[in-house]
Amino acid sequence: MNTNEHETDPGVAHHIVTHRYVQRRLAALPTGPEATDARLRGLLAIFDDITAKGHPEPLALLAGVLGIPVDTLVSHLRAASRPWGENR
Template sequence: MSKNQSPKPQPDDGFGPHADEQEVHGVGAYQIVTRRYVERRIAELPAGPEAEDARLRGLLDIFDDLTAKGHPEPLTLLAAVLGIPVDTLVTHLRSAARSWGESR
């Protein structure tokens, strides 16, 4: 083989030098897809002051959905998409749970 020729590519069995890259890309892809899903769900929530209770219930539904699907950090993801601190989100979710429980 001359200096300018590349070696014959070897099949990637997941343990070679690219194994870590594949894992990072897989995790990154999952995070992107999940974030887009949450963004879409939030965009579908009703807007305006008159829809505050419905919006809060919708946030609680999204949180419950992420939790049910086994997301490792649903609070962190949801707060990041909303652009609010996790503590603020927790307050909103507690309020939604109380409001939802009263209306059943």
């Protein structure tokens, strides 16, 4: 496969577009220690969004963009699902 073939492959193009979409959403999340709850809720919203859009492996996608193991992402998503104010 030459370099230009992957650019026209619909599956590769969709992957690139989805990856960039997740990157933009992550970049828009609040940062800093005071924003931990909001950031976790944002991660959950991104996960829910890409799941609803039918991505075949939303956990792997989100963890890959974040550069963390899937198990770590799952822990973050579980923390985001807790009622606010509950002990972490």
